[in-house]
Each structure stands twice: as C-alpha cells, then as structure tokens.
Amino acid sequence: MTQPAIYSRVIGTGSYLPPRRVSNQQLAEELAARQVETSDEWIVARTGIKARYFAPPDMTTSDLAVEAARKALDMAGVDAQAVDLIILATSTPDFVFPSTACLVQSKLGITNGCAAFDVQAVCSGFVYALATADNFIRSGAYRNVLVIGAETFSRILDFNDRTTCVLFGDGAGAVLLSASSEPGVLSTALHADGRYADILCVPGNVHGGAIQGNAFLYMDGQAVFKLAVGVLEKVALEALDKAGLEASQIDWLIPHQANIRIMLSTARKLHLPTEKMIVTVDEHGNTSAASIPLALDVAVRDGRIQRGQRVMLEGVGGGFTWGAALLRM
Template identity: 60%
Template structure:
C-alpha cells in the first residue's frame, strides 16, 4: 500500500509586516531585503494566537479539501519549532481542538525541514499498515523567537501553517522520501535558550551565521534532490514542479539551476510570507494546488533544510 496526498490547506495570520514597516524598526530597507532574500512581506500572529490555532485552520481546510471527516483521521503529526507549550505536544492540543480523541498524535522537531520529516513519518505509518488516514501539519510562530534589533535575522521569518491529509491507496502518491541530518553544524543556526528552575537560561532568540548557512544549504539541497531522483531512476526532466522550502530566493534559484529546472517550474511563495520554517513547504504546496498549477499526474519534488542541520527531499505523484 502507498500514501497519497488527497487534500491540502494553509493559513496565514491577518497582520502583514512589510519591508517598509521593518525599516522603521531596524536599519534596513525594502531594497536591501528584497535584493538579498526575495522577501517583500511576512505575517505576524496576533496577541494570544497560538501555533495550534494556526494549525487548526490549516488542518480544517485540508480536511475539507480531502473530502473526509475529521473523525477519519487516525494519525496526527505536527512539525513545529515553536510549540504552544513545552508539553503537551502541539499535536495533542490540535487533536483536542479538532475533537478527535484517541488517535496517535505527536510533534516532530526538524525546524525548516520538519514538514518533510512529518511526511516521511506518516508515509511509513501508512505503508506499515498502522494508519489509513493521516494529518500532517507544519506550523510556526517564529516572530516570538526573533531579536527585533538584529536586522540579519528578523527580516527573514514569518508566521503561518500548512497541512496535508494522506490516505492509504493502491497507487503510489508519495513515491519516496529521503531524510538527512548532521549535528556537527548545530552552532551556525540555533536558538540556544532553555528553561531551567523557572527561568530562561541562555539566549532565547534565533542566531544564524548567514553565509555559512547559505553555503551549506545550496550544496545539501542540490545533493538531496539529485540523490532521490537517482535512487528512483527518475530524470530531472520528468519533474513537473519543484516545491522547495521558502528560505531565500537565491538558494531556490541555485538549486533549480543545478537541476536544470527553469524557474517557471518552481513554486515560489517567499515574497508573500517570508521563511515560515516547517510551514513553508505545505504553504507553497497548497498555493500551487489551489491556483491550479499542480494538476493530477504531476510529479512534485519537495525539499527543505533547517537547523540541526536537518534536511530532506520527497517525490510525490499528484
């Protein structure tokens, strides 16, 4: 048996923070941000809005698009770096909000590659016969772990959520997934803070060595894409759409060039919501599905990389 994606959904908070808005907070400009990243605006969660709230709306839209009932879901996997609380998991909180107690529900933490880790997990649950209908979600509120005085990081990230419903099927949907990690690079992208004895220990804000991250990401993503295509004996020309993690337009363009893919075959939503970490791939996927770009039978290449470093790729037949 195989896992097939039968519905997608996404949600972006209402508040928009443009590059011009940011120029009033830190020493930056619309031109500086756009030229270096491709980002024009990002969304900010409202006061009191939690990661599970974003995940709930995205999940409801995915369930509706799939044509199933919430009660049909027998597995929930939420990819997030910004959970509501330390525990219980955001997946369990989402389960309660969906009103479907009883099924397995847990979080995965692989930062920006989290949705790929969730996809691989659900795919293997379904292939093993442990699940028939799974809900996977990438949801983040990165605005709460940013140092708004650091222009090198605060301009990059935004809040949002994306979700997909996978169902057991006789025909291949998720053709293959490949996951990787290398903990030797933990120091170049991290949030080193922790909670101990009722207080925050260490810096609770995102820290990044931008040039090092860029260099590693370009190579790792190119390698991951070529590796999964070779393993499945699929040529680059057969890929209809590349749907990458939306981190930086230059990284996306570099990966597409390595794969000989024109940018017309790449789904880019980065300008509208910035880097939403684990939410960025499902957000882009849902956008392309709903605007009609992704059609039945299309071959999709998904790929992403995040802190850890953790990265991966997936081949999906729509």
C-alpha cells in the first residue's frame, strides 16, 4: 500500500529584537566621538536603513533565539516538548561550542533528547536551515522542527569603519515547521561559491587562547552588491521553476534585508511590484540570518501574509552562499 506523501508547513512564526533601538542620528553621534563621520542622510541614501537594534552585553544570541522560538511555539499552539529537532542559523554563536541550538534547547526546557545543531551560511543561513528542516520532515525523520535565525552582529562590527558598522543589527526570528498532508514548502534551492569567500568575511579564529587574524567583519560592498543582484534573481527563478510557478503567482517577496537598493533591484528583475515586497531593513538594519524570519513574522502578525498565500524567501551572504524557498502559508 502506498504511503501518503509527507510535506512540511510553517504553522507558527516568532521574532524578537533586543530592547535598545539605535537610530541613525544616535549612531552618528556615537561614531563622532571616534572621529568617524556619518549622518542619517548618508546612511538612508545608500542603504534605506533608519535604525537598528543592539543587544546589551549580557544578552546572547541564544537569549534572542529563545524569545523568538517561544513566540513561534505559542502561535502554533505546540508545546516545546513536542519539538523533535532544532536547527539554528547563526554566524555569531554564544561559544565556539557547544552549538547555540543546544543552548536554546536547554533554555526552552526541552528534555526529550531532541536533536539540535547550528547552520553557518551567514545571511543565507535561515533559508539553508529551512531547506534542511523541510527535507528531514519529508523523509519522515521528524515532525516538529524549530527553525531559527539569530544574530548579535554588533559584537563583530568595527565601529571605526563607517562602511560596515552602520549596516548591521541584532535580532532573532523563528518558525515552527511541522509535518503536513498539504504542501507548505513548495520548493527550495541552495548554492555556494567559495571563490568569493574574501569579499564578505570575518577573517579571524581562536588559536592558542588568542584571536588570530581579524575578528571584525570585512566587506567589499561593491563586489557584494554586484554578485547579490545577479544570484538573487536566478535562485528565485530556480525555485519557481521547481514548483512549476511563475513570478506573477508570488503573493509576497521577502528578500534578505541587507540593502534597499539590492531588494528593489531583485523585485524589478522578477517583474514584481514593490507593494508585494516585505521591507523591514529600514527599522532592523541587516540582521544576517535573522532578517528573513524577522520580516516574515512582522508581516504575518500585521495581517499582510494570509494562509494560502505564496511567499518567496531568498537570501545571499558570505561564503559566498545564496538560496531561496517558496512557501505556501
């Protein structure tokens, strides 16, 4: 007898931002004390960012992730003990090891021995984690997977470099992906090209009890912009092709919230009106692996994204990595 197909579906979303909102004006004043010149006008014109959130020193990536996860579980109406896998995307883990996912498991009080691990694909991390969770569920291995993107990027910023320190913020977003008889994740597509590792990186490591190399984020902005615009269009079209759909059938586009110019260019290339694009970069800045689930949760909770609608998620980040996931909510 043929077994019914197993699919995965998002049944809950959640997000969390640390308490301190830093406007461009506030950041410009703080940077001025370092003789670093910037302004609200300069940042908005180049990025579309107006503010970002920074975590206090005693707040970790796992702390942010736990709050987002709790909200996703609450929306889904699922007890934490029913979670049988946690996949957490981050480039700013609490420690070298154990994984931040294991710390989240402990802080959520999950004692069922569920599997937990981190994914490192920088700003594409959430899409990578979602695709991994989808395949685990489709295989029948797991039923309820917490997929989280969480970052404290403020810890790896060089506040003497105005080209990068104005871009990033901290935050977390999560979804509960569960087994379903109806397709929810319609398609995914993942790619990487390590030849571009040096255009966006943190080229340092721990060696002999000290940091070897540079522990701050480095980015070649022009190179990243050029590469991002090209691959985001292609990977979105690839995901659509796998699902047998056209771009016109997308209800909402949620690109990685890095730079409004990259986001607008992607929408134009897909011939999508900007009204169909979810934008949170203005308030959140670039929160790396957290940016897509943060934006998804905002749009679900304010009522824009409705059940049954098709949502395209896509991200691009250091590695170089990129990916897309097409969802039916």
